[in-house]
Amino acid sequence: MRKRGELTKADILHIARLANLTLTDKEVEKYHGQLSETIKYVENLDELDTTNVKPTSHSTNVTNVYFEDGTENTRLFSQEKALKNAKNTKNGQFVVKRIME
Amino acid sequence: MDLFGKSLIELQELIKTKKVSSKEVFDYFAKRSKKYNPKLNAFHTLLDKPVTESSATGGSLYGIPFSMKDTYNTKGVQTTASSRVIDDYIPPYNATVYERLVKAGAVLLGKSNCDAWGHGSSTENSDFGVTKNPWNNDYVAGGSSGGSAAALSAYLSPFEIGEDTGGSIRLPAAFCGVVGLKVTYGLVSRYGCIAYASSLDTVGPMTTSVHDMAAILEIIAGNDPYDATSTFTKSFSYLNTLDRKVSGLKIGVPKEYFGEGIDPEVERKTKEALGIFEKLGATVKEISLPHTKYAIAAYYLLVTSETSSNLARYDGIRFGNDRNFFAAEAKRRLMLGGYTLSAGYYDQYYKKAQKVRTIFREDFDDAFKDVDLIIAPVSPTPAFKIGEKINNPLQMYLSDIHTVPVNLTGIPSLSVPIGLSKEGLPIGMQIMGNHFQEDKILNVGYQFEQETNFFDVIKKGREKYKD
Structure with a gap:
């Protein structure tokens, strides 16, 4: 595996694509510098041996929460209400980009 | 009648x-x-008249106006998270915290400015302009809940609801000289709060007294079936324990929080405040939180990963605008998060940071075996100047060095004013307790307030805005 902390400009373009962001050349330049610096900084965690440490995802250890089936009427949206904030609708539905040619 | x-x-x-x-x-x-x-740019939205009806019999907050950080869904009232991505979004539903306050009779006054998506420590990352510090308009109000802190300091709103993921309530409370509470993770429902980093986000009040804090918290704390990470306990009481004496209390002071980079005035004021507790019969002892220097790294790995996932939903299809509307800081965090979660890197970054969280919990668990509470500065320095750190993201991230360990461990922390710097800017300290010990830290904060009146910081902050 490639050594960490060495972000290339190709990496910046790759991760921008993963985040679905379009960058200008100037932005690629800027974020390359800034993200490289941040990545280098976070690697101070390498000093810590965490081999036998369990990860924490919930800090007070809440697990297995169940919700009864069904929904209260106050939480139901009419079709009209659900579409109210959308800019592009057709026949009471959201218009999305074609994903298959 | 003069209500000032x-x-x-x-x-x-x-x-x-x-x-x-x-x-x-x-x-x-x-x-x-x-x-x-x-003058201050504390609010995005200010309402001309109430949008909800208070019932005539009234709950405990009947007729009390308040504002919220613009990250909470408020039915029919524009909610932007300070981002152009959703600058025309009108929520069709209410956040639980808003719902509970309205049910108690409180009335929404407006929505307060913040760093877009909560990403920042100064509100300079708001897409709608920076909030000015009411004490000196050349300085930042802190962030991300900076609009809320500025509004309280100038007495534009009797109380506010902020949101704290890495210090976003405590830092602006300290910079503007008001009271702010980061609650135990899960104490207050996050349902309807625009998510930044879900495993760290907490909803908390900001007020101008500890009594007010306790009163608001009683209303908003407790289980919510719509937030699966919320506490199982239904309700909590805080007002009836404010009067307990602090004599005999053991207070720990972490030596790592007074290291390199601490402003001598912040150190001096914190030590003076600790002296007050000794006068009240508490004992103060030095403790160690040995991994403090790793907090920022672990925090930024977790939050960028989680925010890249949370903000993936903003595609402009169901509401809002497309992703070209994200500004610089959101782009940086989305890309960093995309990188740390991408194939081959998850274990080395996100999982590693989650393991470091466990180490932080152990540090604090060990400390709480020995002491009842931990007290430390909220920030190594008072407020910084607008523009001072905005071009250096890493320097900006380091502003949160004393606040993020609390979020990593999930414990509560109360930020209160302890005086002014030579330049006349407020300084804050934080009182940290173990999980769900809000009653204890509010009690101790209240006793401190009774003894010192926070050195008149809150009173002085309003004077310029009297007329």
């Missing part, structure tokens, strides 16, 4: 005894907010 500087309890009493109507109270704060907002 009235506390929540005084306003409640005036409304209850009909010396003043709820409409007069609303109009008073609406007028003040409109007057001073062009």
Whole structure:
């Protein structure tokens, strides 16, 4: 595996694509510098041996929460209400980009 | 009647005894907010009249106006998270915290400015302009809940609801000289709060007294079936324990929080405040939180990963605009998060940071075996100048060095004013307790307030905004 902390400009373009962001050349330049610096900084965690440490995802250890089936009427949206904030609708539905040619 | 500087309890009493109507109270704060907002930029939205009806019999907050950080869904009232991505979004539903306050009779006054998506420590990352520090308009109000802190400091709103993921309530509270509470993770429902980093986000009040804090928290704390990470306990009480004495209390002071980079005035004021507790019969001892220097790294790995996932939903299809509307800081965090979660890197970054969280919990668990509470500065320095750190993201991230360990461990922490710097800027300290010990830290904060009146910081902060 490639050594960490060495972000290339190709990496910046790759991760921008993963985040679905379009960058200008100037932005690629800027974020390359800034993200490289941040990545280098976070690697101070390498000093810590965490081999036998369990990860924490919930800090007070809440697990297995169940919700009864069904929904209260106050939480139901009419079709009209659900579409109210959308800019592009057709026949009471959201218009999305074609994903298959 | 002149309402200037009235506390929540005084306003409640005036409304209850009909010396003043709820409409007069609303109009008073609406007028003040409109007057001073062009100077401070504390609010995005200011309402001309209430959007909800308070019931005539009234709950405990009947007729009390308040504002919220613009990250909470408020039905029918524009909610932007300070981002152009959703600058035309009108929520069709309410956040639980808003719902509970409205049910208690409180009335929404406006929505407060913040760093877009909560990403920042100064509100300079708001897409709608920076909030000015009411004490000196060349300085930042702190962030991300900076608009809320500025509004309270200038007495434009009797209380605020902020949001704290890495210090976003405590830092602006300290920079503007008000009271802010980061609650135990899960104490207050996050349902309807625009998510930043879900495993760290907490909803908390910001007020101008500890009594007000306890009163608001009683209303908003407790289980919510719509937030699967919320506590199982239904309700909590805080007001009835404020009067306990602090004698015999053991306070720990982490030596790592007084290391390199600490402003000598911040150190001196914190030590003076600790002296007050000794005078009240508490004992103060030095402790160690040995991994403090790793907090920022672990925090930024977790939050960028989680925010890249949370903000993936903003595609402009169901609401809002497309992803070209994200500004620089959101782009940086989305890309960093995309990188740390991408194939081959998950274990080395996200999982590693989660393991470091466990190490932080152990550090604090060990400390709480020995002491009842931990007290430390909120920030190594008072507020910094607008523009000072904005071009250096890493320097900006380091502003949170004393606040993020609390979020990593999930414990509660109360930020209170302890005096002013030579330049006349507020300094804050934080009182940290173990999980769900809000009663204890509010009690201790209240006793400190009774003894010192926070050195008149809150009173002085308002003076410039009297008329």
